[in-house]
Amino acid sequence: MVHLDDLADARAHVLSRGQKQRLGLARALVHSPAVLLLDEPASGLDPRSRVELRDTLRGLAREGVAVLVSSHVLSELDELADRAVLVTGGRTVEVLEDVGGTSATSGPARASRPWRVRALDPEQLLRALADRGLAARTGPGGVDVVLDGEDTAARLLAGLVADGVPVVAFAPATGLLEQAYLDLDERSRR
Structure with missing residues (x-):
């Protein structure tokens, strides 16, 4: 074994x-x-x-x-x-609860976390995110944008593709547990 x-x-x-x-x-x-x-x-x-x-x-x-x-x-x-x-x-x-599943709704990590997006044309991606009123932070791995849950992420991805943005990667920038811990730590520092 x-x-x-x-x-x-x-x-x-x-x-x-x-x-x-x-x-x-x-x-x-x-x-x-x-x-x-x-x-x-x-x-x-x-x-x-x-x-x-x-x-x-x-x-x-x-x-x-x-x-x-x-x-x-x-x-x-x-x-x-x-x-x-x-x-x-x-x-x-x-x-x-239900950390590994997609139906969980408890905990701060389920509310919002950064998602990392990469596109063949980064400038076009930044314009599309700005047009949607989303604040984006550019880094070495792509563009990070904070989104409220997986439904919001799915809608954003569909919208970007529909607008012709050549998205090549779209995924959470942090894991659920890591984000829950970071959110918890942030609340404790206030």
Whole structure:
């Protein structure tokens, strides 16, 4: 399950950090737990191992295992979590339901967040956004514009395409969990 078959006879101290992470997961799973608590499980893993970890944890959850993951890398959790609890100062400050789905409506991340747009003609894109009254910020990855939810983003994309803007990329600039945390942090600084 953790793809360490070829290292079955190796001592743990000779394993790489990522291999040790996978060994730790194997040790946690050996007794078929009902609850699996993981702290930064993707730390030290290469991209392929991260994908495999995500698939393994999703599979365990489908089988009824309660998988709890603690991590500071919120972008990794976006694709993994169904529900998120944001903790600050040892206290729960926000609970986000249905994180991985599209029907969730709770939490500040669902209201507005920046979306990154790239077009073959950046000037045409900036004019089209200005015509819609949207403030845009140009960066190295494209143009960021803050939008209120996925419905608004879908309408904007359809409008840009209908207006002949050659859009080549259109996606959230931050993940839902990362944006929820940033919004929470912003509120706490006020």
